[in-house]
Amino acid sequence: MDNWEEAETIYEFTAKDLKTGEEVSLKKYKGHVCIIVNVASKCGYTKRNYEQLVKLHEKYGEEKGLKILAFPCNQFGKQEPGNSEKICEFAEKKNVKFDMFEKINVNGKDAHPLWKFLQNKIPGERGKAIKWNFTKFIINEDGEPVERFASAKNPNDLVEVLEKYW
Template sequence: MSANNPDYKSASSVHEFTVKNIKGEAVKLDVYKNHVCIIVNVASQCGLTANNYKQLNELYDEYAESKGLRILAFPCNQFAGQEPGSSEEIVCFMADKKVKFDMFEKIDVNGDTAHPLWKFLKHKQGGTLGSFVKWNFTKFIIDKNGVPVERHGPNVDPKDLVKSLEKYW
């Protein structure tokens, strides 16, 4: 997996990375060139899940066509085991939530096993209490050139990102 990916410290954009979608297919993130993106770690059994999925869906419905917004969701089971399911179970959960945005394979976002993309995101947009991701639904805003330009914590509602997103459209 990391053979296809640059060293996160020398990378300049997310477009240099390759990830696997929820079906296990490799996706080079340069398909998102010229799109403003939200990259978010998700979990299906978190107290923040219902609100975040609902609002991410609303953002996607509102801005995907009109502004080219893309949302890249990465399931992660590193926070209190709140994403224990297989890819198939996550797909079923997404269907229940009527998710239309892009879902990727379950990954780690922290530690030595963190996906290189997430090491890059944290390197470019460190957190206030250290660069590690603290919980589910940490949101990174990526500009049209693939550069992580903002980071928002789990308690920031997706709808509250609109003012930030408008700066990059």
Template sequence: MSGNTDYKAAKSVHDFTAKSIKDEDVPLSKYAGRVLLIVNVASKCGLTATNYKELNELHDQYNEKGLSILAFPCNQFNGQEPGGSDEICSFADRQKVKFDLFEKIDVNGDNAHPLWKYLKHKQGGVLGSFIKWNFTKFIVDKEGKVVERHGPNVDPSKLSSHIEKYL
């Protein structure tokens, strides 16, 4: 299915396609059988240093055991991801990012990426389903079902025991 997938009709995240930061279509079905940590990222946020470092550490710890981390840059929170793909890539290179980076998207509003509409639909937040800030994290099981949602205040290092439940 394309980026225009009807998120309410989708059976799992594997029904979606997203564009990589290199502008390639990535069918998320390629991640079938892997646990996913899907997160909206920004390079100029106060939470960036900790999150990028700890997402890399989670990648190192669990990638070979079946975890993939999918990061989606987003500029909807105080303009903290203002650059285009080239700038985001050079920032990611400086951070030595090892996880999978996708093109910059909206996570809220009418123009939100269908994948993110689906994630919010399946795991609403405490104060409504909208994404409140950078580094909101969704855990998806091997079947592509959204099983957990964690707010920006939960550092990636705190998710180890949650991820291990699904590996």
């Protein structure tokens, strides 16, 4: 989507599924509260974030309809060097059942349009750019970005925030 500046919700975007490579319309998340996060397999935040995201998905996926959309990114310290197959293997070992998409850029002119949209809608404390792996955006049931959290914010600590939107 070249005109990401005109978008109002995440439903106007697509992303490629990590396993199949097929374009997925984010309209499939309509009516769900979502966490959108950039992930990496070799980051200091990896173990804790994956463990907690998996637990959040297990606990609230069925009960509250929470959807987690993970986007591998290699822009920070080259901490996601693998191809789709390697990333899938890593995710399976971590027991990931939430949705994962193909590796993308989250910053710069080649950034995925969804991530340009997210940054523009909710700048961080130090500007619009994503600063590191595991930046988290909360999306309300209407597909609007409503909260942004830096890498250091543990996924478990998002529950109180998520409760405002369920």
